[in-house]
Amino acid sequence: MDCIPAPGLVVDYAGHLATYDGLLMGEVMYLPGGATKGDWRSEDFAAVAVRHSDRRGPPAEGIEACGDYRCFWSLNFAMRRATFLAVGGFHEGYNGYGGEDTDFGKVLDTAGVPIAWIKGGLAHHQYHPHHMPPVHHLDSVIRNAELFEARWGYRTMGHWLHAFRLMGLIDDRPGQPIRVLRRPDDADFALTGQQSHQPYANTASVIRLLEERVAASAAAA
Template sequence: MPFSIVTLVKGRKKQLENMLESIRHSSMTPDEVIIVWMEPEKPESRVEDSSLPIKQIYLNDGNLPLSKARNLGFYHTTSETVIFLDVDCLCSPTLLENLTTKLNEGIITSAPARYLPFIPLTGDYTEVEQDACVHPKRTSLPTETLLPYKKFWSLVFALTKNTFDKIGGFDENFTGYGGEDTDFAERFNSKGYGFMFVGDEVLHQYHHKYTPPLNYLREIVENANYFYSKHRYFPMYTWLQTFCKMGYITFDKQRHIFKIMSLPKQKDMDSTLSTLPY
């Protein structure tokens, strides 16, 4: 079955090179890999790989335009089946095969993840998979059966072009990080699409992160308020509560929105830098 892969990247060239290596070791290889760089074109934002058909696109708007970048990547694909794969992912050998062969018009396929505490030197899944761990707060979800739509995540998923078009793609009114994937799940559920995990996995390569994600505070608040205007509940609510307790935001009960009171300084963000792999 012909299929395309879409991935987004900003500043994670080594993770991207490892991801591409894992694709080369897969039981099925894609007809094309669409790489959307969310930064200007320069030597650091380009990869060469003669063994894979790669198309590299640049989207530089100064932010982290996840919705816009996913849509842009999708509209550059030529296959009827599309896999969205996070740049931090390493594919298990039969992942791509299972994602595509288990797919049908009413189903979106996905897969669970385990987490690596480092950026590996290699993208060969078999060499590093013994070092990956399970997220302690993520309960094991069954495979090959429909899952609650709110369990959807955008780390890895496959669908047909027709399904993506009927859902309407990702809402580009979400700017930056947060909420756009939960909105996507709300909309595919409302149209009767289901999703399930296949019996494979990805390994998530380590990257710096903040817990809570103070570096994305503005985007999370703005996107959460926009999400509420569409779906009448707030996503990322634990983070919003934490931001409130830290004094950065407050909840306006009259307008039913979260308001930013102040933005964290770099030293505040540094104090929440997490070394955990998940």
């Protein structure tokens, strides 16, 4: 819903899937605020769109196999319908934000269905305010992490849980249910919120800041 496919997206995917029976991940570029106001053309986006700093880019050409199912990201992907149905599709127990992509990647990995990046299959992600880590989805992230653990024996979304723990929002010690210690407040939303000049929010930069604060606090103690 928040992506605009480039004119060649379907042709790119169809061409590769004619000979490759697996899941393909196309390119994603992020648009700044205002890029889709007024008259616009897809080819105009190249001048303003940026790549996400925490996600790997496409291969220089063709297809490149991905050996880590955790890389799967449903923002922009394609696969053969028969293969999607054969593995059962997405697990419908996930409710709200988080975990469903990693679960599906794990399903594919277990079933022996390969995952790969492609050059092409481009989609432009439209700007909208967001939070990373997603403190506005705290409850669903917790619930879905525990559902993933029940299905696979370990928790996913570890980077978000780590950030929530550094913020003092949760207690997620192993072997016990995740416990909410407090609700996110205005300072948490300000820390994690995407600013109007940013094409995307970035969990890694927030974690680095939180870890620096923890280290400084420990040094001062």
